[in-house]
Amino acid sequence: MSFRHTIPLFGLSIIMFLAIPLHAQEADPPFGDPAYISPDAKLEMVFNEGLALTESPAEGPDGMIYFSDITFTTSAGPDGIEAGHIWRYDPKTGETTIFRSPSGMSNGLKFDAQDRLIAAEGADEGGRRVTRTDMVTGKAYIIAHEYAGRPFNAPNDIAIDEKGRVYFSDPKYIGNESVEQPVMAVYRIDTDGSIHRIITDAGKPNGVVVSPDQKTLYVVSNDNGSIDLGKITPDIPVRKGRMALLAYDLHEDGTATFRSVLVDYLPEDGPDGLVVDVEGNLYVSERDMTRPGIAIRAPDGTERAFIPTGVLPTNVGFGRDENEKMLYITAGTGLYRIPVMKAGYHLPR
Numbered sequence: 001m002s003f004r005h006t007i008p009l010f011g012l013s014i015i016m017f018l019a020i021p022l023h024a025q026e027a028d029p030p031f032g033d034p035a036y037i038s039p040d041a042k043l044e045m046v047f048n049e050g051l052a053l054t055e056s057p058a059e060g061p062d063g064m065i066y067f068s069d070i071t072f073t074t075s076a077g078p079d080g081i082e083a084g085h086i087w088r089y090d091p092k093t094g095e096t097t098i099f100r101s102p103s104g105m106s107n108g109l110k111f112d113a114q115d116r117l118i119a120a121e122g123a124d125e126g127g128r129r130v131t132r133t134d135m136v137t138g139k140a141y142i143i144a145h146e147y148a149g150r151p152f153n154a155p156n157d158i159a160i161d162e163k164g165r166v167y168f169s170d171p172k173y174i175g176n177e178s179v180e181q182p183v184m185a186v187y188r189i190d191t192d193g194s195i196h197r198i199i200t201d202a203g204k205p206n207g208v209v210v211s212p213d214q215k216t217l218y219v220v221s222n223d224n225g226s227i228d229l230g231k232i233t234p235d236i237p238v239r240k241g242r243m244a245l246l247a248y249d250l251h252e253d254g255t256a257t258f259r260s261v262l263v264d265y266l267p268e269d270g271p272d273g274l275v276v277d278v279e280g281n282l283y284v285s286e287r288d289m290t291r292p293g294i295a296i297r298a299p300d301g302t303e304r305a306f307i308p309t310g311v312l313p314t315n316v317g318f319g320r321d322e323n324e325k326m327l328y329i330t331a332g333t334g335l336y337r338i339p340v341m342k343a344g345y346h347l348p349r
Helices: 012-018
Strands: 044-047 054-059 065-069 085-089 096-100 106-111 117-121 129-133 140-144 158-160 166-170 185-189 195-199 205-210 216-222 243-250 256-264 274-276 282-286 293-297 303-308 313-318 326-331 334-339
Touching (some): 140 185, 158 205, 274 313, 282 326, 293 313
Antiparallel strands (some): 044 334, 117 129
């Protein structure tokens, strides 16, 4: 989840500012190398009813597309403050239903090789933890809730490697909770349950993903200059930090070493979530207000194609099996999809 560094309106209007419906700002056709996206491909909205800010689509073992709805405590309706939700969309029937509510203000969602749902729960009255849900029994387990005896800031996005290790980013964008970690970092959860802080020099880490060859950990930095936008009014100046797509060498032991800045987005905002296809190309949710959409980039950051979304995107996820070339996109208040030319990368089951 990421935000503009200045917000002209607050409360409900935070959501309105970030979540202009697609039909109010129609997206242009995709463009670029037809080996990655057909110019005839159409971005389709599949659900946008009663949502606040959608995040992190991921296909589950049942073929459903799971995604988060971050509802914000600054927005209260007649029934009170919504507690965050995880929805699931059925591509076969078009039906969308609640999977879990409250969600712990879940943000990033991923399924591991055992088809268990890994969720990053953020702040703003959320869980501030990482959970793992057994999709057979329905039981959820907390696999990370603190480091060095202190709570996390606001776990944001999830990546999983082929050894079963979970990586997650821990920035802070909104919420009354205090910041007790000395740095905004990327952490690793090993299969024995131990937790390790592995990246401290990314800036304000957001999206994370592991390359198919397991040798690179890509990290997005989206440093908007604030740890609680609910308390920043238009008269308070803030300064952006790093807005970039970064590449780290991922070593066999799960440690990571900075390699390079692939894309520097300043003075515009940086991206949010990202995924990779089987060839290692990146599909990046880019939140440039002048050019919102999904950039398809080579592993070195070179842009190959672009999918305009007409509204600020938050994250992306590939379907599986016969839908392996379907890209799902969360943006504003909706869930979208568009066919692409490459199959998405998934952990071997």
